[in-house]
Amino acid sequence: MTDGDSVDVLRISGLTLDLGGRRILGGVDLALRPGQVHGLAGESGSGKTMTGLAALGLLPPGARTGGRIELEGTDLLTLPARQLAALRGRSVSMVFQDPSTSLHPMLSIGHQLTDHLRHHLKLDRKAAKERAAELLTQVRIPNPREALGRYPHQFSGGMRQRIAIAIALACEPKVLIADEPTTALDVTVQAGVLRLLRGLCDDLGLAVLLVTHDLGVMSAIADEVSVMRHGLVVETGPRGRVLTEPQHAYTRQLLDALPGRSTV
């Protein structure tokens, strides 16, 4: 997209998606770089979430794709299922919108934090547990060792999302796709989760794709912003430029819809 093509860790080019005879994505281009948060904005149904799911190969059955999604040069769309599964959760991982439904209610936090660790990294039970406790510390869950034996319903919404983030980060992925990670949370804890994401992105050199319809969230932490509409990226650029001097009429519309917009 920009200069330094070589540093793009995930590059989506000309991605198309058809589902049940309908065109959902009409040629999406996006590039993610390590240590940067790339915000993907747009109204519901604009194809933001589908773009994220496509990068994980988790599209609904019957979906037909075109274009390329390259992870460090490897095209994920043409990769055999087995190899894709090996990358999923390992190199590319995902945080879902609502942690009260994306964590299994009947499995302990420790179980959910360690099963993919043990699968991908072949850690033994003890090493995986060590790593899990470390991760919980990293996302600032108090008493991490004790927390491992507890269940999702014993945590607040914000803590659950922190745990979901810890799960996503367990195998040290290069790319993190966060699909509306704060939408289901109380406003009071949203900022904390965003700050955590930003910090992890900086400290670990993660490339983050932040899918959100909330431009306020976007302006708080994104480096680059892309705006989607009807399955197409209508505008891409550094946050400052896109949010202050929008080139596209739709971006302007979105910005005008923000409360207290005059001071953006």
Place this chain on the structure above:
Amino acid sequence: MSPRWVPSKGAGGKSTGVEGAGGGDGDRLPARRPTGRRLPGRRLLARHPLARFLLRRTATAVLLALGVTLVTFILTNLVPGDPAAANLGQRAIGDPAIVAQFRHHYGLDKPLPVQYVTYLGNLLHGDLGESQQSHQPVSTDLSTAVPATLELAGAAIVVSLIVGVAFGVVAALRRDRFTDQLLRVVSLLGVSVPTFWLALLAFYVFFYRLGWAPGSGRLDPGMTAPPDVTGLYTVDAALAGQWPVFWSAAGHLALPALVLTAYTVGLLTRFTRSAVLEVLNQDYVRAARAKGLPGRTVLFQYVLRAALVPVITVAGLAFGALLSGTVLVESIFAWPGLGAYAYRSATTLDLPAVMGVGLVVGLVYLTVNLAVDVLYGVIDPRVRVQ
């Protein structure tokens, strides 16, 4: 009786398994209540909510047993017919002295309320009365009939759970494909074919025609029962190391048990299928896939665990029904179990025996119910006592 027994969530077919178990606020395992004052005797109960839960359930059981005896007593006495006429021979019935003696012996000459209170008083000492038909204490009759049925129903439910859950999972994963359609037909047949007809057919084909199955009863003729430990012949024979007896008992058990599985397999297949489909749509399953876990792990650890909650509810009900409702199969295979005993007692107006059967059936349902509730807690931590 507890209204939760009605499988409102599990049997609705639309249960998520997740919401179903978590949302209940009835007298499930109680949440910890702040205990202001601490009486010394209550400390155990306060600290062990499970103990409190079990204690309350036991109290319910006593009330239920009382209700069962009352209802059975009233119903049995409402039935037109005379126990003396049903139990005494043709000649004896013509002799008023014998009839009077019969009535006196069984307390039938006393007013009904007195009869009932006497029965309850004896019940407190574990005395269920004497069967007018077998002239043995009802408790003795039941102690052989109940294990026989338990063995039959236990074998049937174990096989049903394995086959039914497997069928249901496969049907859900192959949704709307050929395998799913095939399993739909199989389960529909299983649920709709009358069990007695299937029993007759199976007996005719596998015993009379093919000679694969042994005849009726629990053991081959001339074989003695293994030493009584559990009353389950297969288990007792295995414990005693009497392998010929074990194989004979297992052989006799196989056909009636398989006949009984037809219905429960059909039932469990349908419930498992819908429960699994429901869970497959959950976010946490997608999240598990996003973690790159192998399909097997996702299925067994993430999907099945949640799907089993409604399945266990139905399986519990089915087990209760098997334990108390095998009358026809037991009479066709001459299986000396509870169903056969209930049938014989009812047709001869054998009041103490009928009441005994009623009590056992009530307790069976209560126990199965309790087991299901405890299992909920094992599967779902949100139901568990903190």
